[in-house]
Amino acid sequence: MQQPAPKPDVLAKRAEIIGGLKAILPNDAVIGDEISLKPYETDGLTAYKQAPLAVVLPSDEAQVAAVMRFCNLHGVRVVPRGAGTSLSGGALPLEDAVVVGMMRMNRILEINYADRYAVVQPGVTNIGITQAVQDEQFFYAPDPSSQLACMIGGNVSMNSGGAHCLKYGVTANNLLGLRLVTIEGEVLEIGGAHMDAAGYDWLGLITGSEGQLGILTEVTVRILRSPEGARAMLAGFDSNEVAGACVDAIISSGIIPVALEFMDRPAIHACEDFAHAGYPLEAEALLIIEVEGSEDEQTDMLRRIRDICAAYHPISMRVSETAEESAAIWKGRKGAFGAVGRISPDYLCMDGTIPTSQLPNVLRRIGQMSDDYGLKVANIFHAGDGNLHPLIMFNANDPESFHKAEAFGADILCLCVEVGGCLTGEHGVGVEKRDLMSVQFTPAELAQMRGIKTAFDPQWLLNPAKVFPLQ
Numbered sequence: 308m309q310q311p312a313p314k315p316d317v318l319a320k321r322a323e324i325i326g327g328l329k330a331i332l333p334n335d336a337v338i339g340d341e342i343s344l345k346p347y348e349t350d351g352l353t354a355y356k357q358a359p360l361a362v363v364l365p366s367d368e369a370q371v372a373a374v375m376r377f378c379n380l381h382g383v384r385v386v387p388r389g390a391g392t393s394l395s396g397g398a399l400p401l402e403d404a405v406v407v408g409m410m411r412m413n414r415i416l417e418i419n420y421a422d423r424y425a426v427v428q429p430g431v432t433n434i435g436i437t438q439a440v441q442d443e444q445f446f447y448a449p450d451p452s453s454q455l456a457c458m459i460g461g462n463v464s465m466n467s468g469g470a471h472c473l474k475y476g477v478t479a480n481n482l483l484g485l486r487l488v489t490i491e492g493e494v495l496e497i498g499g500a501h502m503d504a505a506g507y508d509w510l511g512l513i514t515g516s517e518g519q520l521g522i523l524t525e526v527t528v529r530i531l532r533s534p535e536g537a538r539a540m541l542a543g544f545d546s547n548e549v550a551g552a553c554v555d556a557i558i559s560s561g562i563i564p565v566a567l568e569f570m571d572r573p574a575i576h577a578c579e580d581f582a583h584a585g586y587p588l589e590a591e592a593l594l595i596i597e598v599e600g601s602e603d604e605q606t607d608m609l610r611r612i613r614d615i616c617a618a619y620h621p622i623s624m625r626v627s628e629t630a631e632e633s634a635a636i637w638k639g640r641k642g643a644f645g646a647v648g649r650i651s652p653d654y655l656c657m658d659g660t661i662p663t664s665q666l667p668n669v670l671r672r673i674g675q676m677s678d679d680y681g682l683k684v685a686n687i688f689h690a691g692d693g694n695l696h697p698l699i700m701f702n703a704n705d706p707e708s709f710h711k712a713e714a715f716g717a718d719i720l721c722l723c724v725e726v727g728g729c730l731t732g733e734h735g736v737g738v739e740k741r742d743l744m745s746v747q748f749t750p751a752e753l754a755q756m757r758g759i760k761t762a763f764d765p766q767w768l769l770n771p772a773k774v775f776p777l778q
C-alpha cells in the first residue's frame with residue numbers, strides 16, 4: 308500500500324521532536340523507543356504495519372492542545388488513536404507522525420437522567436457508557452461488535468454502527484455535542500446537551516471525519532430508557548438469495564425489528580462451534596431477528612415476522628424462550644469475526660452498504676466472485692440496514708493470495724456502488740478504501756471535501772494518508 312512521502316526534515320529531527328514533546332507532557336506520556344512503539348504499529352486492519360515517529364498519551368484537553376500547537380509549529384503529522392480497532396486502517400501510523408493515543412482520557416464526566424444525556428471523555432469504551440447507566444435502566448444504543456474495546460472518540464470519528472442500529476440509528480443519530488481541539492490548538496465546542504444547533508451542522512461534519520479535522524476531547528451522547536424486554540428469533544434458509552429476499556420483505560413490510568442480522572453457512576458453523584447458540588447447522592443462511600417492547604408488542608411483531616418468513620419456506624424457525632438463549636444467540640453473532648479467525652487466521656473484512664432490495668442479487672454475485680478468485684468468503688452482516696461484511700479469507704504468507712483478496716474486496720465495493728449503495732457502512736474509509744473514493748465521488752465532489760479538510764488543517768497534518776486518494 309502506497310503511503311505519502313515522509314518528510315525528511317521531520318525524520319532528521321526525531322530526537323529533537325521527542326525532546327520537545329517531553330518538555331510539554333509528563334515523561335511517561337511520551338513513547339519513543341522501538342519496542343514500546345510496537346503495539347501502535349497497526350490497528351484492526353492488521354495486513355498493514357508502520358511504526359510511528361512517537362506516541363503521546365495526553366491525560367487532559369490542555370495536553371492535547373499543547374501537542375497540537377507543537378506539531379503544527381514543527382510541521383509534524385498527527386494520527387489520533389482510540390483503541391486501535393479500526394478495520395479500515397484509520398489509526399494506521401505514518402513513519403513521520405506522532406500518534407496521539409486517547410486512552411488516558413477515559414472518565415465519565417456527567418450523567419443526566421432527567422434530560423437523558425451523558426458527557427464522556429473520548430477514551431471511554433462504548434460498553435462503558437451503558438455500564439455506567441444500566442442500573443438506572445438506561446443504555447447507549449449504538450453497539451459495535453467491538454464494543455468491549457472500542458472508544459467513543461473512535462466511534463464518533465468512524466460514525467460506527469452495530470447490530471441494534473437498525474432501530475436506533477448509528478453514532479451520528481445518538482450524538483448531541485463535542486469538544487474538538489484543532490491543529491492550531493484551539494478548542495471548538497460543537498452542539499451541546501440540546502437538540503439541534505444554530506448554523507451549519509458541524510456535528511454532522513465532524514462525525515465520520517476519521518481524525519482529519521481535529522482531536523475530540525469530549526463527547527455528549529443521548530442515553531435511552533431500556534426497553535421492557537426483548538426476544539430474538541432464528542430463521543434458517545436453504546440459500547443466501549432466499550434469506551436476502553426475506554430480509555427485504557420484512558423491511559419493506561414496515562416492521563422495524565431492533566436487529567436483523569445475516570450469517571451464511573461458513574459463519575453459522577464457525578460461530579456455533581464456540582457459542583453453542585443452537586444455530587441450525589443444516590441451513591445455508593441464517594437470520595437473527597430481535598424485537599423489543601412490552602410482552603404484547605413482542606408477541607405481535609414476532610407473529611408478523613414469522614408469517615413473512617414462512618412465505619420463504621424456512622428450513623427452521625425458533626424463538627428464544629429465555630434470556631440465556633438470547634444471550635447465546637448474541638454471543639455467537641458478536642463474536643463472529645473472532646470465530647471466523649478460527650477457520651482462517653487471515654481475512655479482510657469488507658464493509659459496504661446496498662439497498663436491501665439488492666441483497667439477493669449482490670449475495671449471488673459475491674458467491675460468483677468467490678469462485679472466480681478461488682478465495683472463500685463468509686458473510687455476516689447487518690442485513691436490515693443493507694450493511695454487508697463479506698470476510699474474504701486469504702493466506703498472509705502468500706503475497707499473491709493477499710493481492711487477490713484485495714482485488715476481490717475492491718470488486719465487492721464497486722458492486723455496492725453500482726447497485727446504488729455506498730463504499731462504506733460503518734467502518735469508514737481509512738487507507739483501505741481511500742483509492743476507491745473516486746468510484747463513488749466525482750472530482751468536483753472530492754475537491755469540495757478536500758477544501759473542507761484544508762480549511763480545518765491547512766498543512767494537511769491530521770491523519771493525511773486516509774480517506775482521500777493520494778494525488
Ligand SMILES: Cc1cc2nc3c(=O)[nH]c(=O)nc-3n(C[C@H](O)[C@H](O)[C@H](O)COP(=O)(O)OP(=O)(O)OC[C@H]3O[C@@H](n4cnc5c(N)ncnc54)[C@H](O)[C@@H]3O)c2cc1C
Nearest residue numbers: 389390391392393397452458460461464467468518523733
Ligand atoms: C472484532 C471487531 C468488530 C467490529 N465490529 C464493528 C461493528 O459492529 N460496527 C462498527 O461500526 N465497527 C466495528 N468495528 C470497527 C471499529 O471497532 C470501529 O471503527 C470503532 O469505532 C473504532 O474505535 P477505536 O476506539 O478502536 O478507534 P481507532 O481504531 O483507534 O481509530 C479509528 C479512527 O478514529 C480516529 N480517532 C480515534 N479517536 C479519536 C479522537 N479522540 N479524536 C479524533 N479522531 C479520533 C482515528 O484517527 C481513526 O481514524 C469492529 C472492529 C473489530 C476489530
